[in-house]
Amino acid sequence: MARINRAAAFAILLMSASAVGAADYPQPLPEEPVPTVAELPEHYPDSWVFVQDLHFNSLPDGRAAIVDVGAENNNLRGQIPVAQFGVMLPSTTRGEIYVGETFYSRLTRGERTDVITIWDTKTLTPKDEIVLPGGKRGLFVTLRNSLQLTNDEKWALVFNFTPGASVTVVDLDGRKILSDIELPGCSLVYPTGPRGFTSLCADGTMTSIALDAAGKAGPAVTSAVFNDIDDDPLFMTPAMVGRTGWFVSFKGHVRAIDFSGAAAKDLGSFALPRQDGGEPEWRPGGWQVISADRAGLLYILMNPKSGEGTHKDGGTEAWVIDPKTKTLVRRIALRNHSVSIEATQQEKPLLVASRPDGSLDVYDAASGAFVRTIVSVVHDPMTMTAAR
Numbered sequence: 063m064a065r066i067n068r069a070a071a072f073a074i075l076l077m078s079a080s081a082v083g084a085a086d087y088p089q090p091l092p093e094e095p096v097p098t099v100a101e102l103p104e105h106y107p108d109s110w111v112f113v114q115d116l117h118f119n120s121l122p123d124g125r126a127a128i129v130d131v132g133a134e135n136n137n138l139r140g141q142i143p144v145a146q147f148g149v150m151l152p153s154t155t156r157g158e159i160y161v162g163e164t165f166y167s168r169l170t171r172g173e174r175t176d177v178i179t180i181w182d183t184k185t186l187t188p189k190d191e192i193v194l195p196g197g198k199r200g201l202f203v204t205l206r207n208s209l210q211l212t213n214d215e216k217w218a219l220v221f222n223f224t225p226g227a228s229v230t231v232v233d234l235d236g237r238k239i240l241s242d243i244e245l246p247g248c249s250l251v252y253p254t255g256p257r258g259f260t261s262l263c264a265d266g267t268m269t270s271i272a273l274d275a276a277g278k279a280g281p282a283v284t285s286a287v288f289n290d291i292d293d294d295p296l297f298m299t300p301a302m303v304g305r306t307g308w309f310v311s312f313k314g315h316v317r318a319i320d321f322s323g324a325a326a327k328d329l330g331s332f333a334l335p336r337q338d339g340g341e342p343e344w345r346p347g348g349w350q351v352i353s354a355d356r357a358g359l360l361y362i363l364m365n366p367k368s369g370e371g372t373h374k375d376g377g378t379e380a381w382v383i384d385p386k387t388k389t390l391v392r393r394i395a396l397r398n399h400s401v402s403i404e405a406t407q408q409e410k411p412l413l414v415a416s417r418p419d420g421s422l423d424v425y426d427a428a429s430g431a432f433v434r435t436i437v438s439v440v441h442d443p444m445t446m447t448a449a450r
Contacts, residue, residue, distance in 0.1 A: 099185070101184045101185055102128070102139060102140055102183065102184050102185075102186065103184070104157055104183065104184055106128070106152075106183070106449035107130065107132075107449065108406055108407045108408040108448070108449060108450075109130055109131055109132030109133070109406055109408060109412065109449075110128060110129065110130050110131070110139065110448075110449040111128075111129050111131050111404060111406065111414055111446050111447065111448050111449065112126050112127070112128055112129075112150060112152060112446065112447040112448075112449070113126065113127045113128075113129055113416065113422065113439055113440055113443050113446050114126045114144060114149070114150050114204050114440075114443070114444060114445045114446070114447075115127065115144075115420070115440030115441050115442055115443060115444075116147070116203060116204050116441075116442045116444045117440075117441045117442055118441070118442050119441065121145075121146055121147060122145050122146050122165075122166075122169055122170065123143070123145070124143065124144040124145055124146065124147070124148050124163075125141050125142065125143050125144055125440065126141065126142050126144050126150040126159075126161075127140075127141050127439050127440050128140040128141065128142075128186075129422065129436060129439055131406065131412055131414050131422065131424045131436065132406070132408070132412060132424075134434070137436045137439070138439065140186045141186075142159065142161065142181050142186055143161075143163075144161050144163055145163040145164065145165060146163055146164040146165065146166075146201070147164065147201040147202060147203070147204070148161055148162055148163035148164070148204075149161070149162045149163075149204055149205070149206065149208050149209045150209075150447070151206070151209045151210065151211065151218075151447075152183070152447060152449070153183075153211065153215050154215070154450050155214075155215050156215055156234075157182065157183050157184070158180050158181065158182065158183060158189065158234075159180075159181040159182075159183055160178055160179070160180060160181075160209065160211075160218060160234075161178065161179040161180075161181065162176070162177075162178055162194075162199055162208065162209045162220055163176075163177060163179060164176050164177075164199060164201060165177070174197040175193065175197075176193070176194040176196075176197060176198070176199040177191045177192060177193050177194060178191065178192045178194065178209075178218060178220070178232060179191045180192070180234075190237060192232055192234075192237050192238070192239075194220060194230060194232075194239070195230075195239060195242075196222070196242075198222040198223070198224045198226075198228070199220055199221075199222055199230075200221045200222055200223035201223070202223070203349070203444060204349075204444045204445045205250060205298060205299060205445075206299055206350075206445055206447065207221070207250040207251055207252060207298065207299060207300075208220070208221040208250055208251070209221070209251075210251045210252065210253050210259065211234075211253065212253040212254075212257050212258060212259060212273070213256070213257035213273070214256075214257075215234070216233070216234060216235055217231055217232060217233060217234060217240065217257065217273075217277060218231075218232040218234055219231060219232075219251040219253070219259050220232060221249070221250050221251050221261075222242075223249075226244070226246070227244070227245040227246060227247070227248055227249060227261075228242055228243060228244045228245050229242075229243045229245055229251055229259065229261070229271075230242050230243075231243065231273060231277040233277065240276065240277025240278070241273075241276075241277045241278050241279065243271060243279045245261055245269070247263050247264045247265065248261035248262060248263040248264070248268075248269055249261060249262055249263075249264075249298065250262060250298055252300070252307060252319075252321055252326065253321060254270050254272075254321045254323070254324070254325070254326050255270075255272060255321075255322070255323055255324040255325075256324075257272070257273045258270065258271055258272040258273050258280075258324060259271060259273075260319075260321060260325075260326040262289065262296070262298060263284075264291065265287065265291070266287040266288065266289040266290065266291050267284050267285050267286065267287055267288070267289070268284070268285045268288075268289070268319070268326055268328075269282050269283070269284045269285075270282065270283045270284075270285075270324065270325040270326045271283075272324050272325075283324070283325035285325075285326065285327075285328060286328075288317070288328045290311070293313075294311045294312055294313045294315060295311060295312055296309040296310070296311050296312075296317060297309060297310055297311070297312070297346065297351050297352065297373070299350055299351075299352070299445070300319070300352065301352045301353050301354035301360055301361075302354065303354045303358045303385075304322075305320065305321045305322035306318050306319070306320055306321070306322075306329070307319045307321055308352060308354060308360055308385060309352070310334075310346045310351060310352045310362055311331075311346075312345065312346065312373045313345060314333060314334040314344070314345050314346060315331045315332065315333050315334070316331060316332055316333075316334065316360065316362075316383065316385065316388075317329075317330070317331035318330065318331070318385065332388045334362070334381065334383070334390070335389075335390045343366075343368050343369075344364045344365065344366050344368065344379070344381075345364065345365055345368030345369075345372065345373070346362055346363060346364060346365070346373070346377070347363060347364065347365030347368060347372055347373055347374065347375045347376055347377045348363040348365075348374065348375070348376045348377055348400065348401045348402055348403070349374065349376075349401050349402050349444050349445065350363075350401075350402035350403065350404065350444070350445045350446060351363045351377075351402070351403070352403075353403050353404045353405045353413075353448075354405060355405040355406070355407065355411040355427060356407045356408075356409070356411065357411075358384075358385065358386070359382055359383065359384060359385075359391065359405075359427075360382070360383040360384075360385055361380050361381070361382055361383075361394075361403055361405050361413055361427070362380065362381045362383060363376065363377040363379075363380055363400060363402070363403045363415075364377045364378070364379045364380065364381050365377040365378065366378060366379070376399050376400055376401040376418070377396070377399070377400060378395070378396050378399055378400070379393050379394060379395055379396060380393075380394040380396060380403055380413060380415065380425075381393055381394075382394065382427070392430055393430075394413065394425055394427075394430035395430070396415050396423065396425075397423055397432055397435075398415070398417050398421075398423055399417065399418065400415035400416060400417055400423065401416055401417070401418055401443070401444070402415070402416045402443060402444060402445060402446055403415050403416075403446075404416075404446035404447065404448050405427055405448065406427075406448045406449075407448050407449070407450050410426075410427075410428060411427040411428070412424050412425065412426065412427055412433065413425040413426075413427040414446060414448075416443035416444075416446060417443070418442075419438065420438050420439055420440045420441050420442065420443055421435055421436060421437045421438055421439065422435070422436040422439055422443070423435050424436065
């Protein structure tokens with residue numbers, strides 16, 4: 063009997079709680095439609111950054127996260143897959159994101175298919191794909207210059223490596239292959255002139271190739287030797303300021319290359335300032351080691367424990383360089399060891415430093431003050447691309 067009384071008392075208590083809840087919330091929440099799909103703005107704000115995740119532990123499951131590094135919360139705005147040593151490239155004019163990626167019919171084996179997948183920037187849905195012939199798209203840890211745009215973003219340039227090097231020219235409007243250009247001894251692509259590209263070569267030169275209206279290769283122009291491959295080679299991902307690419311070398315020399323003409327032109331180099339007073343030798347280190355803001359200042363990720371073979375180790379400071387005066391403007395002490403950096407293109411830029419644990423540290427680029435940490439955005443944040 064006591065058990066029945068306890069059950070009745072519990073039921074009365076539940077009914078009382080329901081009555082109180084109904085009084086506090088007289089209007090039920092509206093039903094949400096399923097599925098619910100949100101859209102992003104057509105032009106991404108300048109505080110947004112694409113963070114590419116190679117995903118070392120599951121390479122077919124790479125991705126790119128779209129992150130608002132200026133927001134206090136809800137930083138992750140979207141994500142697209144970037145499979146199997148893929149590379150991601152947002153267009154600045156076409157409302158599309160291009161992804162060079164590779165698939166196998168049995169996930170990790172079987173028939174290989176290379177494609178450029180075309181994603182819509184607003185809906186993050188795939189619009190189309192262009193199959194790349196030959197199964198030869200370069201597969202390696204992400205380098206932004208393995209996929210680039212030229213001819214006012216009408217054509218894509220895909221770097222191939224079998225290990226024979228070549229470049230495939232793709233018509234994005236017609237969704238077709240225009241040409242395949244052999245590039246022996248040279249690597250990656252840097253858009254050059256109105257329609258063409260330059261590649262850095264193993265003998266320390268660079269070769270520029272202009273493309274005709276049909277996307278076929280015209281005469282090649284090869285520079286004099288300027289890249290000291292054996293003693294002080296350049297990191298191959300530059301910071302772009304207009305059509306000038308700013309490269310930094312393993313030992314800390316900054317070099318400018320003008321890509322505005324039909325053939326790229328070496329503009330010379332200068333050394334980063336050396337430290338006195340017994341400090342260790344600082345050198346650039348990391349995967350994406352140099353970036354630039356819209357004012358043209360350069361940010362270089364620096365490692366104090368440098369030496370032979372440390373160029374991929376990451377760094378603990380970002381040095382801000384004014385390339386016009388060739389001076390060190392400031393040193394930004396990073397809270398955590400970082401592998402890549404990217405400056406946003408805002409009027410008051412932020413500096414984003416990616417960490418080996420997949421988190422992002424954000425700094426005020428003008429003062430160096432720490433702003434926030436965005437925790438565990440991706441798995442392996444190798445490269446970043448600021449929205450423009």
